[in-house]
Amino acid sequence: MTNLKRLLISHIHMPDLEQQEEGHVVQITSQFLRLHHVRDLHLESPFYLEGCLDQMLRCLKTPLDNLGITHCLLTNSDLTHLSQSPNISQLKGLDLSGVTMTYSSPELLPALLEKVSATLQELYLEQSGIRDSHLESILHILSRCFQLMSFSLRGNLLSMAILEKLLRHTSGLPRKFKLRVLDLRNTGQDFWRMWSGSSVHVSSSSSMAPMAEDGSRIEKRLAVFEVFTELHLKERTMNEFLTYLLNWVEQRDPFIHLCCKKLKIVSFPMDNIMNVLSMVQLDCIQELHVNCTWHLSTLAMIAPLLGQMSNVQKLFVSYIHLPDPEEWNEQHIVKITSQFLRLHHLQDLHLESPFYLEGCLDQMLRLLDLAAMSLLRKEDLAMSALEFLPIELFPPLFMEAFYGSHSKTLKTMVHAWPFVRLPLGGLMELPHLITLQAVLDGLDVLLTQKERPRRCKLRVLDLRNTGQNFWSMWSGYTDHMSSSLLVASVPQNRSRTEQPLAPLEVFVEMSLKEWAMDEFLTYLMRWAEERKDSIHLCCKKLKIFGMPVENTMKVLSMVQLDCIQDVEVNQNWHLSSLATFAPLLGQMSNVQRLILSASEEQEQHVVVQFTSQFLKLHHLRDLYLESPFFLSGRLDQMLRCLMSPLDNLAITHCLLTESDLTHLSQCPSISQLKGLDLSGITVADFSPELLQVLLEQVADTLQVLDLNQCEIMDSQIEAILPALSHCSQLRSFSMCGNLLSMAAMEKLLRHTSGLPSLSQEFYPAPLESNSSQAVLSKERLAQLRAELLEILRDLGHPRTIWLNFVFFASHDYDKYSHLEIIEYVPA
Numbered sequence: 140m141t142n143l144k145r146l147l148i149s150h151i152h153m154p155d156l157e158q159q160e161e162g163h164v165v166q167i168t169s170q171f172l173r174l175h176h177v178r179d180l181h182l183e184s185p186f187y188l189e190g191c192l193d194q195m196l197r198c199l200k201t202p203l204d205n206l207g208i209t210h211c212l213l214t215n216s217d218l219t220h221l222s223q224s225p226n227i228s229q230l231k232g233l234d235l236s237g238v239t240m241t242y243s244s245p246e247l248l249p250a251l252l253e254k255v256s257a258t259l260q261e262l263y264l265e266q267s268g269i270r271d272s273h274l275e276s277i278l279h280i281l282s283r284c285f286q287l288m289s290f291s292l293r294g295n296l297l298s299m300a301i302l303e304k305l306l307r308h309t310s311g312l313p314r315k316f317k318l319r320v321l322d323l324r325n326t327g328q329d330f331w332r333m334w335s336g337s338s339v340h341v342s343s344s345s346s347m348a349p350m351a352e353d354g355s356r357i358e359k360r361l362a363v364f365e366v367f368t369e370l371h372l373k374e375r376t377m378n379e380f381l382t383y384l385l386n387w388v389e390q391r392d393p394f395i396h397l398c399c400k401k402l403k404i405v406s407f408p409m410d411n412i413m414n415v416l417s418m419v420q421l422d423c424i425q426e427l428h429v430n431c432t433w434h435l436s437t438l439a440m441i442a443p444l445l446g447q448m449s450n451v452q453k454l455f456v457s458y459i460h461l462p463d464p465e466e467w468n469e470q471h472i473v474k475i476t477s478q479f480l481r482l483h484h485l486q487d488l489h490l491e492s493p494f495y496l497e498g499c500l501d502q503m504l505r506l507l508d509l510a511a512m513s514l515l516r517k518e519d520l521a522m523s524a525l526e527f528l529p530i531e532l533f534p535p536l537f538m539e540a541f542y543g544s545h546s547k548t549l550k551t552m553v554h555a556w557p558f559v560r561l562p563l564g565g566l567m568e569l570p571h572l573i574t575l576q577a578v579l580d581g582l583d584v585l586l587t588q589k590e591r592p593r594r595c596k597l598r599v600l601d602l603r604n605t606g607q608n609f610w611s612m613w614s615g616y617t618d619h620m621s622s623s624l625l626v627a628s629v630p631q632n633r634s635r636t637e638q639p640l641a642p643l644e645v646f647v648e649m650s651l652k653e654w655a656m657d658e659f660l661t662y663l664m665r666w667a668e669e670r671k672d673s674i675h676l677c678c679k680k681l682k683i684f685g686m687p688v689e690n691t692m693k694v695l696s697m698v699q700l701d702c703i704q705d706v707e708v709n710q711n712w713h714l715s716s717l718a719t720f721a722p723l724l725g726q727m728s729n730v731q732r733l734i735l736s737a738s739e740e741q742e743q744h745v746v747v748q749f750t751s752q753f754l755k756l757h758h759l760r761d762l763y764l765e766s767p768f769f770l771s772g773r774l775d776q777m778l779r780c781l782m783s784p785l786d787n788l789a790i791t792h793c794l795l796t797e798s799d800l801t802h803l804s805q806c807p808s809i810s811q812l813k814g815l816d817l818s819g820i821t822v823a824d825f826s827p828e829l830l831q832v833l834l835e836q837v838a839d840t841l842q843v844l845d846l847n848q849c850e851i852m853d854s855q856i857e858a859i860l861p862a863l864s865h866c867s868q869l870r871s872f873s874m875c876g877n878l879l880s881m882a883a884m885e886k887l888l889r890h891t892s893g894l895p896s897l898s899q900e901f902y903p904a905p906l907e908s909n910s911s912q913a914v915l916s917k918e919r920l921a922q923l924r925a926e927l928l929e930i931l932r933d934l935g936h937p938r939t940i941w942l943n944f945v946f947f948a949s950h951d952y953d954k955y956s957h958l959e960i961i962e963y964v965p966a
Contacts, residue, residue: 149183171198181207193220210237241268266294446478457491553581562606570659652684725752753780792819827858834862848876931963
């Protein structure tokens with residue numbers, strides 16, 4: 140799960156002692172080496188990490204935003220490793236609740252907080268056995284946590300004296316003006332009595348948040364000012380008080396939110412009602428009373444405002460005037476009852492004289508199911524009903540139509556779709572041709588209309604496997620989210636979609652891995668080709684596996700090539716085929732990542748034709764070339780065409796000359812390189828200084844260095860040691876599959892011991908451990924571990940290295956397999 144950002148693991152069963160195997164822990168923690176994007180890590184009851192937390196910490200690839208390790212036993216060495224981990228340097232949230240500190244060394248907690256004090260915003264040390272002495276030791280550090288917003292010590296045994304010291308030390312942390320709410324309602328009498336002395340026994344602290352039910356609102360940073368008032372609209376015109384207040388609020392929009400919990404409407408003109416409610420935060424209303432003699436059409440007019448009162452709990456409606464039979468309109472009923480779909484908190488419903496529900500009470504009682512099924516049973520009425528349906532009903536109705544194969548409804552809903560994006564791919568586990576045909580038919584109706592339907596905002600049809608959050612939100616899993624989040628749900632394409640009359644965009648995943656396209660993609664391509672003036676076919680990521688170059692060219696001729704950001708070509712094309720593809724690559728002007736597996740052929744004119752395309756790739760940041768034999772002796776031709784600094788460069792498993800490495804070290808595009816992979820590039824016969832010069836050029840920024848299977852020997856290691864020791868940003872270093880002696884290994888370990896960020900080290904087993912059978916015996920392995928452990932002990936600080944004992948392997952072997960861990964932890 141290489142793109143994982145947030146990981147929560149809880150209640151892993153602790154095995155019997157005889158079943159405890161260190162190999163299991165290594166197998167688990169080593170996987171973090173692959174998780175380059177993890178920002179939030181929460182581990183509840185991770186007993187298996189007791190005494191070996193550092194194994195996991197050293198495998199973390201990125202700085203964390205939030206870390207929780209709770210309800211388990213950690214040793215002194217665990218807390219030491221945690222405080223020394225470079226991955227907590229930017230921590231915003233730290234939760235060590237339930238981790239007992241009672242018997243921990245007193246200096247460990249201060250060292251940990253010192254490391255995170257500059258960025259920490261939330262700190263939880265609940266039920267951690269913290270006593271007065273522990274808290275005393277961290278007071279001076281807490282006073283410097285200027286970003287701290289939330290701190291909890293619940294469940295610890297602390298004296299009043301130490302709590303007073305805590306409050307005094309934290310009193311200097313930034314405080315903000317507290318007034319967020321002006322309350323004009325007939326409430327708060329206890330507050331005033333307390334401060335006038337009538338209730339002196341009441342703690343003053345209890346009044347600091349007199350609006351407990353609104354705590355979440357007033358604690359938000361930079362929240363607008365809220366004014367609460369009672370709204371009882373019962374006259375022909377508003378009274379002087381309310382008139383003045385509304386004028387004042389209107390002039391200060393959007394800095395003021397006018398709120399009311401209870402709204403009563405009694406014989407108030409409709410125009411005035413709409414005017415007042417346009418200035419009220421409708422989602423604050425919890426109780427609504429409507430007692431008016433209205434026509435049904437009037438109630439239908441105000442119904443959308445009811446739908447916006449999403450937190451209403453009590454609703455009373457009475458005396459709605461029954462229309463004459465000729466005035467009866469079923470659409471009014473649908474428009475009214477469908478608003479209940481938005482009222483997720485409704486508890487009490489009182490309807491007096493609801494004549495209009497005769498014969499259609501079911502529309503309200505089983506709101507979502509019946510509203511959807513009613514439309515699906517009467518597909519001919521779908522278009523007129525869509526005009527009045529609230530936005531919230533569109534996604535669940537679309538899902539019902541999708542799973543029920545109601546093609547006619549799908550077609551109708553497409554050209555009334557009220558969102559910018561329709562993420563159809565998120566509903567299709569597999570490509571579904573019938574559904575695609577219905578949706579594309581709906582787009583055809585939309586494209587042929589001179590004027591778009593009033594409610595339609597559709598600009599993007601997304602057929603990729605994305606958008607699951609959209610569908611789950613509207614099906615009720617995250618009903619607290621605002622519908623406004625999805626009205627403009629494609630910010631990365633905002634400039635494209637906001638242009639008037641811009642072509643409609645269709646996003647699709649392009650993985651061309653067969654001789655010919657499947658039925659789904661074939662139909663889509665033919666449809667797009669016939670409408671190329673009004674449709675842009677786009678893809679962000681392009682993969683080519685196994686499709687002939689002629690078919691590939693035909694497919695890509697219909698794609699907006701400047702949309703492509705990630706290209707992967709894993710195909711043994713002849714170099715002439717690669718040259719045919721090259722001009723299209725040049726048109727992918729926004730490509731950021733290029734992975735290419737190429738042929739062994741070498742033809743000078745074809746190489747020029749291919750490498751010159753890089754002149755057009757101004758946004759290229761990551762370049763991965765696997766087996767590019769055609770660049771042997773000509774690497775400079777490609778390097779001269781690079782137009783932007785690279786973040787990552789991989790040139791692997793091919794033959795390069797000394798001049799190629801010289802040109803690489805002189806290339807200005809590697810000046811900011813973070814990742815360099817030269818695995819499989821044989822350097823045994825090269826001058827040792829070549830690698831040294833190359834590393835000197837990238838030493839300031841390099842974070843990941845892979846030199847696996849390069850036939851590096853002791854002489855090359857000797858040459859690169861000075862440059863390697865200056866790679867201060869280096870986090871990961873791998874040299875598996877090379878032939879190094881124990882002496883060279885010792886020098887390598889000593890020169891890299893001062894690198895502050897180095898946490899992942901992969902080395903080959905030394906030559907002395909090799910045998911004629913290329914198998915490492917258990918006895919020799921134990922001896923090898925002891926020798927290397929002694930070197931690490933002599934260096935004097937905690938360190939973990941991984942040895943790979945596969946001496947001969949193909950270039951596609953997994954360096955994470957066949958690993959042996961050697962770890963030194965000071966006593």
